[in-house]
């Protein structure tokens with residue numbers, strides 16, 4: 001039986017492992033952490049179950065497909081429930097917008113903010129549908145291994161105006177500044193600045209509308225657990241707390257890996273789910289790389305970093321929605337500081353996750369379980385997290401207390417936070433980026449890290465830094481691309 005090694009047990013790695021197993025490979029998944037899931041890690045403390053990362057579940061059919069590979073039903077493993085509203089948005093001035101799954105409610109909300117934007121909103125949705133049909137349905141799971149594949153696509157990209165940024169595209173249809181924020185924040189969910197992300201990513205609008213926004217009872221960790229149960233059933237092996245320090249290359253071909261403690265494991269093919277720039281720079285000897293030299297890797301634009309504060313309260317904040325976005329006083333200028341100047345600003349915009357609204361079982365009775373996330377500069381900036389982290393956490397809690405969680409600090413019974421240093425040190429993400437490579441036009445499709453290595457044969461890449469990109473729909477789709485490429489290679 002041919003042997004495959006998957007480095008990394010993030011969603012992309014787990015999906016690839018199952019797809020390779022289906023092809024008949026003996027599959028071994030290796031991960032540095034003590035649990036599966038990567039950014040979908042779960043912290044269990046004092047009766048609280050904190051999902052570390054992904055919280056907005058969309059396109060569940062991509063998970064369903066993994067079970068269907070083995071004639072199983074996802075519903076036998078996971079209970080998904082819809083979330084409504086999808087996002088509750090609060091502006092710094094106190095205005096509130098419910099971003100709903102119901103089109104009618106959305107139109108009413110847009111009308112309440114700016115009646116003259118209703119028509120533009122409807123036209124915007126149509127535009128996003130067209131982009132979705134090409135960008136997601138037609139091209140999402142296609143490999144972009146050759147320049148010819150990209151050139152062939154150029155007329156379509158021009159027709160769709162992919163040269164515009166998300167914010168430019170939205171601004172064509174929406175005039176109200178606050179609504180422009182409401183409809184342009186989505187790139188932040190996949191590591192991009194709306195002012196530099198290609199408008200192709202406006203497809204996320206329609207993706208959500210097509211497939212809905214869901215929550216897995218028990219948390220996103222319940223999805224990881226279900227996938228791992230399936231792996232056990234079909235014979236995919238895993239080894240946790242095992243760091244890969246090298247991909248062994250023999251005459252241009254990946255032939256196995258070496259672990260940090262010196263073990264060598266042979267394989268017929270290797271799939272890297274670890275961060276692609278990190279893998280090239282640190283796991284593949286320099287002499288085996290022609291394209292992805294260290295200098296070239298450092299030219300890549302990396303996504304922002306994330307500051308995530310997890311906390312549990314001895315009270316239920318019953319009025320708070322499952323997903324809340326709190327826009328700070330500045331938008332463009334704040335993003336400029338985070339992405340380009342890479343300085344930590346005084347103000348912030350936040351995403352507040354309160355899964356215990358939908359699922360009280362993840363907190364002790366009468367308690368609530370939260371995380372709040374702030375986009376911050378990645379480690380290419382000079383923020384001294386050990387010095388400022390605690391103070392930054394305090395400022396965020398004070399802001400939450402003033403806006404949506406009154407008297408919060410008197411009710412917190414558990415709390416901890418992670419900074420971009422966690423992403424660098426524990427997830428081995430280059431420069432501590434939250435989502436690997438930024439989704440700009442010239443870092444998408446052919447221009448992103450290829451799913452089949454250009455430098456080393458029998459080496460494939462799956463996950464956020466590769467095509468089509470970050471987010472669960474992106475990384476699960478990248479596993480489909482690898483599936484296709486492996487089939488083409490044999």
Ligand SMILES: Cc1cc2nc3c(=O)[nH]c(=O)nc-3n(C[C@H](O)[C@H](O)[C@H](O)COP(=O)(O)OP(=O)(O)OC[C@H]3O[C@@H](n4cnc5c(N)ncnc54)[C@H](O)[C@@H]3O)c2cc1C
Nearest residue numbers: 008010012032038039053054055056244274463464471472
């Ligand atoms: C706070 C946060 C919130 C998010 N919210 C959402 C959301 O709501 N919805 C959504 O769709 N997406 C969300 N995302 C994005 C999404 O979580 C990621 O894009 C996705 O999970 C990344 O999956 P991946 O396959 O790239 O692997 P990762 O999750 O990045 O996992 C890679 C794994 O590789 C392991 N590894 C790395 N190097 C080595 C090595 N040398 N040896 C062994 N193992 C190694 C790491 O330990 C890690 O477990 C969020 C991300 C974060 C951080």
